[in-house]
Each structure stands twice: as structure tokens, then as C-alpha cells.
Amino acid sequence: MSIGAGLGSLRMGAIFLAAFAPFLLAQAPKLPDVELLDQDGQKVRFYSDLVRGRTVAIDFVFTNCQTICPVLGANFAKASRLLEKDGAKFMLISLSVDPTNDTPASLRAYAAKFGSGPAWRLLTGEKRNVDELLRALGAYTPDKTAHSAEVLIGNGQNPWIRGNGMGSPAKIVQLMRNVH
Numbered sequence: 001m002s003i004g005a006g007l008g009s010l011r012m013g014a015i016f017l018a019a020f021a022p023f024l025l026a027q028a029p030k031l032p033d034v035e036l037l038d039q040d041g042q043k044v045r046f047y048s049d050l051v052r053g054r055t056v057a058i059d060f061v062f063t064n065c066q067t068i069c070p071v072l073g074a075n076f077a078k079a080s081r082l083l084e085k086d087g088a089k090f091m092l093i094s095l096s097v098d099p100t101n102d103t104p105a106s107l108r109a110y111a112a113k114f115g116s117g118p119a120w121r122l123l124t125g126e127k128r129n130v131d132e133l134l135r136a137l138g139a140y141t142p143d144k145t146a147h148s149a150e151v152l153i154g155n156g157q158n159p160w161i162r163g164n165g166m167g168s169p170a171k172i173v174q175l176m177r178n179v180h
Helices: 005-018 046-051 067-083 086-089 103-114 126-138 168-177
Strands: 035-036 043-045 055-061 092-095 120-124 148-156 160-162
Touching: 035 103, 035 126, 043 046, 043 086, 046 092, 055 168, 067 086, 067 092, 067 103, 067 120, 067 168, 086 092, 086 120, 092 103, 092 126, 092 168, 148 168, 160 168
Parallel strands: 055 092, 092 120
Antiparallel strands: 035 043, 035 120, 055 148, 148 160
């Protein structure tokens, strides 16, 4: 291989890694306190019940997704187990991008498939509420199959981190602890 070809590969590798490196958002998202349903069918207010006083990691899934969602689910289940000793100061939140079809029961089955822990909540709700929250988080897309694999990590106050949900669960937990 020539030096030029090697440098080209090195540049492409650096671009690939940079695309998946976590970065700070310019400002914290303005989080609406919309009413949603969790995987147990309990009504929750997004900000006041789930985010306030905690550091959270949020990903975006739908239960019949066959591409990135299984990896995101497995990563959050593992991260949830890693957070067990930390108590209630951390929470993982999976927000459905398909609230029309994702019911609390389908979210519960999705979480059970991965062996979820108590630090992981899965959310659905009325489409207008879910869409409002997705827009506030910068994650709205009209096509559920075009949703991103990113994870937003923050605590409702300081700048948030946008990272790769396909990465290591230990890295997600490390970023959460750093933000806290």
C-alpha cells in the first residue's frame, strides 16, 4: 500500500470516529412536560416525573424495528444493569418514534426481550405529545424508519451531550456519570 493510500484510509477512519464521538449541544433542549405512558401503562410527565433531579440518557426506538433498535435496546438493558447501584439519580429513557403502534404492552415485551433493569423506562403516548417531545429533542422525523441511533444525555440544566447509541453501554454510563 502506498503512503498516500494509507493516509486516505487514516482520514476516512478519523472521519468515521469523529461522526460517532459525543459532542456537547450548544444549549440544553427546552423539555416540554408532556403526559406520556410508560411500559407499565402508568401516566408520567416527561420532565417533572422522569428528568427533574436526574441525569438521563434518551434514545429513540420502535418495537417492530429490525435494524438499529435491537442494538439500542440491548445497550440500554446492559446500561441499566450497570446503573443499578446508583439508585434513582440516573435513568435511561427509550422514547417510541411510533406511538400509534407502540403500546405499553409492546414496550414491556420489547424491554423484557433484553432483560431490562429498573433504571430503564420506555415511553409512548398520544402522537401529538410524543411528536412535541421529539421535536424539542431534535429527533423528530415523519418516517419512523429514518430515526437516528443517537443518545441524548443530560440533566435538564447543563448543556446536553449527543452521543452514539450503538456504542458501548459502559461508555453511555460513563458519559451519564460525567454529566451528573
